[in-house]
Amino acid sequence: MERKTDDYVDHPPEDTLNTLDTDPDQGLSEAEAARRLERFGPNEIQEREEPLWHRVFRRFWGPIPWMIEVAALLSALVQKWEDFAIILVMLLVNALLDFFQEHRALNALKALKQGLQGEAIVLRSGQYRALPFRELVPGDIIRLKIGNVVPADVQLLDGDYLLLDQSALTGESLPVSKKTGAVAYANTIVKQGEMRAVVVNTGMHTNFSSVVSLVSRASLKERSHFQKMVMQIGNFLILITLALVLLIVMVALFRHEPLLEIARFALVLTVAAIPVALPAVLSVTMAVGAINLARRKAIVSHLTAIEELAGVDVLCSDKTGTLTRNEMQVADPILLPGQSEPDLFLCAALASRLENRDPIELPIFRYLDEHYPDVDWRSYQQRSFTPFDPVRKRTEAVVSRADDRFLVAKGATQVLLEMTELDEARVAEVNRQVDALAAKGYRTIAVGRRRDGEPLELLGLIPLYDPPREDSREVIEEMQRNGVVVKMVTGDNLAIAREIGGLLGLEQRTIRSAQLSGAASNELLALVEALTTAIYRRLKGGVPFKEARRFASEVMEEVGRLYDTRLLEREFLHTHESAIVEMIEEVDIFAEVVPEDKYRIIDTLQKGDHIVAMTGDGVNDAPALKKADCGFAVANATDAARAAADIVLTAPGLSVINEAIRQARITFARMKSYATFRIAETLRIILFMTVSIIVFDFYPITALMIILLALLNDIPILTIAYDHTRVHNAPLRWNMRELLTVSSVLGLTGVVSSFLLFFVLQEHGVSEDMIRSLLFLKLIVAGHSTLYVTRAEGWFWERPWPSPLLMVATFGTEILGTLIAVYGVMITPVGWAYAAWIWLYALAWFFVNDVIKVLTYRMLRREGAVD
Template sequence: MSDITLAGDGSTSSDPVKKASSPSSSSSSNAKPARLDAEGIKKEISQLNSSPDGLSSATAKSLLEKYGPNAIEAKEDSRWKKLLGYFWGPIPWMIEIAALISLARQDWPDFIVITGLLLYNAAVGFWQDNKAASALAALKKGLALKAHAKRDGKLQTIDAAELVPGDVVTVSGGEILPADLLLIDGAYLSVDQAALTGESLPVSKMVGDSGYSGSIARQGSMTGIVTSTGNNTFFGRTAKLVASAGAKSHAEQAVLRIGDFLIILAAILALILVGTQLYKDIVVQGHWAWSEAGDIAQFVLVLLIASVPVAMPAVMSVTMALGALALSKQKAIVSRLSAIEELAGVDVLCSDKTGTLTQNHLTVDSAIPFDPKTTPDEVILGAALACQPESTDAIDQAVLSALKDKKSLDGFKQVSFTPFDPVNKKTLAVVQDASQKQTSYAKGAPQVIATLCGISETSSDDPRSTAYFGKVSELASHGTRALGVARSDDGGKTWDLLGLLALLDPPRPDAKETIAQARALGLSVKMVTGDDVAIGSEISRQLGLGTHLLVADQVFPKDTDNNHIPIDAARAVEAADGFGRVFPENKYQIVKALQERNHIVAMTGDGVNDAPALKQAECGIAVSGATDAARSAAALILTAPGLSTIVNAIEEARAIFERITSYVYYRIAMTICIMFVVVLSYLVFGVRPLTAIMIVVLALLDDIPIMTIAYDNVKIAKKPVRWDMHRIIIFSSLMGLMALAQSFGLVLISMYWMNNAELMHVFALDLSHLQTMLFLQLAAGGHLLLFVVRNRNSVFKPPFPSLPLLLAVIGTQIVAVFICAFGIFVPAISWELIGVVWVYVLVWMVIIDIVKLIYFSVVDKREKQSENLTKAIA
């Protein structure tokens, strides 16, 4: 028995939809397809220019040329084009210009370091982009490799890729359906299409029904005519959605905007520098020589290296990679690094029901006897006797598992058994007990069992009818599948009603708690299921999700543009608790609708049908046991069952996000500081306080150890966090100006010292000393600035830096001190000057920390006033 009816409607489980008839159609209707009658089947065969005997080889060959092979074909950019794309854009341009200038001037250390970072950034991005190709490859594995088709009136085994619309094929239990079919002959076929539609049970097919490419035949055998092949199949359209899905991550957008901000700033400063130099050369000094162009180019090179955060993409990637390692210990494998920061900002979690929120294991929820002398255990025993002992059918296994005493079947011998079929909708078994007495048992659709027992649904005077169908309606209202059970002691002439079994795919034990935890983290959780709304609503109620579930095809009209969701549909999606009768296009549309409402979306799933939505979502999550297609499309793959891992992953992701934003604050602030101190020193004093190699070494000293920020101690946010560029730029600029005051203050003091004869008599100081002192101040002050910006509290309050980060900073500062003391890459300075610089930066750390606390105090006060005003208006 492969399917039963939902209590109260007498119909089988809802089928997914596809456009049958037109093989060239690329879109599908979202209405439930009606079963075609004999006339409809004839019309369909005629439209396909075929017959029940199939096609001739010549016709099949011409159709193959017309429609192409029965295979998934998705147009994607070549790998070379994708690779070159990582060298195109504002930040790559600036890095490339800096590399070209250093090459022209033969500054080999600068050229090697800058080019190495550029190549590393491109390699990381290119590796991530290849995930889409993996998703399509996994989808293709799901297609049948061979097919049994009638060609020239004979049944032949051919490659599935050679099938064309109009081919007549046979499909038997255990085989994958090779294309979209209209079933035209045969008694019965049970098809498992859960991976395509999310339905929790195999679907019973009859003549006139449709079958879908990629689904698996479990029982029976039927003949069908091919209606669609390749990309035009239900399966193929899912693959096309996977190929086209995907959104640029918020981290990528943030890096681009940060780069734009710094580049514009650098361009303005470069114009000021060049203009000032030309004014001095032409107007003040009255002459110009091309040899001086090299000096200007070198100065612009210094500014470019200082302005472009060449290491930012690399540090962010490595930081997220270290975070991915931490997530792997939480049983969550990251397949796309950007998913880490996306997961931190997720505010809507779309969760597939079957196998994700539920156990994907049908169980007997309760037994309801309808005979005063019958106990619930006897109802279950009667249903078990109407099963085949070794059956792999989901319902039979649920019934047999419900037996309290498995040995209770030992006293019976099965004499005969009539399996379930979609016409009779019941199973019959004749069993013999130890006294040789034979008894018949039946189980099946409630309406069929009622008729068998002489109970009429339309009889209002029969108390049995009222009680029985009242209970059936009650179970239906709770979304529970009902199974009727009856017994006959006279060889099937008369039947006695034993009762009903309520069948349910129960929620996972940890699902309710996990959902509560997700909500505590500020997430809205929405159920997405291919089952009927009634079933979804009951599970949703049990899990505390709410019962406002919508029918997906009523939200999205069949002509909905997947890339432009109507505003009314988007608002309905935003307000709903979940969705029933969802098709692959709908899952994709749900994610798109939420994204258009400015939500960051996580989508969980395990089947082929989930792949497009998993790839489109900012964070697609393939749950434990997911198909290869779902795993390849997802950004996060769970290796442990249940959803509790997601909550752990979200908390870990938010911690990683805090670490990344701390680095971004620090990097922007230091970049602003270095650019302005170079320009101001030149404009005010006519000196170049840093050389190009100093800035390159600074970049290495600052950023390589900072990768250990992935292990830093942070305070995890209670709400979703996302990139707020307005706040990032303002706070980073404020910290950058404070760092500039610190650095330029050192230049001022040094220039004053060098122009004061009495001070120079005490200790001689020259421009080379100033450059090294400023180099050390930027190296030490930069890391101390990181300690200031890494949390909103005072630098002297927890959370304190982690041991790996602290050791990395200490080690870096020791290296910086030795570089300055022994004159490696920079002019050497005395230990006394090194000590002076360190006292100077420590004092400034306290000053900057106080400014930070004042800033956040003002910001928090304004936010609280804004929230109170919003509440008052509401």
């Protein structure tokens, strides 16, 4: 009984009923339905939810968490409870920030599951009754009518027709007509009509479940570039820390120093090397960016999306409802000779019903009210009305006003032409006009009128299209100026996609879904086609045409079975991946795509080292939104799209995306500034301490000073999240070579400045305790000064200047550190004279550091290490 839904397409309903062993007049018995529910499971999306304990636990797993946890453990072992408390608070704050942001995000599978909730009218044991969607089983007979959500994959049994909105599932902008024998898929919406249907597949066996499986697969996407960067910084500092701590321990043991002292200073060095606040500061920086976006009607579900958005160089956008309004609009109508536009739209409106809210008919009423408000169509009465159906392909109505009575019709042009008595030349001209409109992607409706005893009079043609949003073209142009390539990915047909793409300013390099999915097997198909053609030509001479054609088709099928096309396609994809990436890079518009195609396009671009953003609004967009590095769900998106997206837009249009990119690049610059500062400062302290201990047998700062440095350095630096930064006009990425080179050079420069001060103080006979206090003050003042060096690649005085909040926080802690050193709070006092000299010394090195930074960036640019 278990078959794919597509196996029932064009399958006679009688055979389907026999296959499913169900009676169309009685339905299933309760006992049989219970057995099938046990066999097939509930009609719902099954999900595997990550346990709460696992979500919490993984926040404490990884190189930087390990370093922090080891430091906390060592602090507890040597009973340094103040150190232990500070380190533990930093660890918990970072974990809770990350957990809270993830908790805010909706779970995509839960939202998709909700798409199947509701009740259906089901025939059981000869009686119709309402049952929850989840209780449906294959073989159930159900009724579908206007407004219903199709609860499972079904085959239509009887009734006039159904007009189904499949846009959320396929991306098609227009409803699709279905008649007896056709298959309707789960989660589509009935816009018109009423029919009975038999359920053929439920739950995870529906076509809708393929979207769910793609979302599940996309949920397993790799770590973000931000997470990879934090891991690389952690690994870099871990290696240095382990090497230097091991070196210190070996030297201390060789000198026969007390074991407790060795452990103590090993701990101090470890704490100094760990960027305890790095993840927290970067998370807060991104959170501030998320708050700024929220003010502009963009809700961030995943913080790392902000960092990813800064590097986005390709935006794949759905068309229907995203770049366009998802609201049909009348284009320039075409009138036949002797006809008027008011008459054309009057008759079109009279052949419609406003209360049906048909998306094809609503724009006709709007056009009539806006352009011809004096035409009183409401004064006419519909004496009879025949709705559209897939067989007749037209609507008809008999209308009257006073003594005037006539028939109006609208529908497929070919159908109405057959009802007229136009000459062949006129018919050919009308068909040519329809073909021209179709080539531009327009849906064309013909309108006619007939009075008693006369043939149908064709009045003209009304072209319809889904127009772009007012801001879409401007948004795309701005993205292109900012280095982002925009690609349209739509389920609509090629002509519509190309026409809308032209209106939006996209280049016309276009490809169909079939070309995309078949790219890998083109060579095989060409071979099979050549073989079939050869056989066909040989047989054509002596065998009847139909038999030759049938035999050729059988040969093609046999060759297809003999050579596993899918296997060859996988091998082709593996060996020609770079060629496929290049092909997708060159295409601007992808038409007639399905969810799997959107997912494949995103995946292929990512394999080509692109950072990809995706916009969409439907269930069909959810897998691609989840797979993308940054997924945008536009206003009025489905729950599934919102849950899968990283950023949810709450205002119509896409203009906020450019603001989001701008905010992301600002946030990225802030994070880069802090990361460079933090690595440089860590290297300054760890290298200075290691060399001092090993070479000079001198402990330059105490454990208490290390804790004070950690507090005075990291906590105020949170204000970097509010700093002013330059907005780059090109995508930004983490360049670890650049980051580590610049920060290492600045770190080594700091070590040199510290040793120079140390030698000068020793030369002047300053006591060791006084030297430690002065070095502590120098590390505080020079450390925060370094932030003003790292916040930009150019000279420190270039705009934009630092934010007032950053300056208050950094200078405030420098002054606090100065007061601690001057008055000797828990350390040896230095007095104001020495403090003034330290400030002048740090200021001089500040200028030296800025020169070295600029020269380092120039060197890296010459070597091609900086974009």
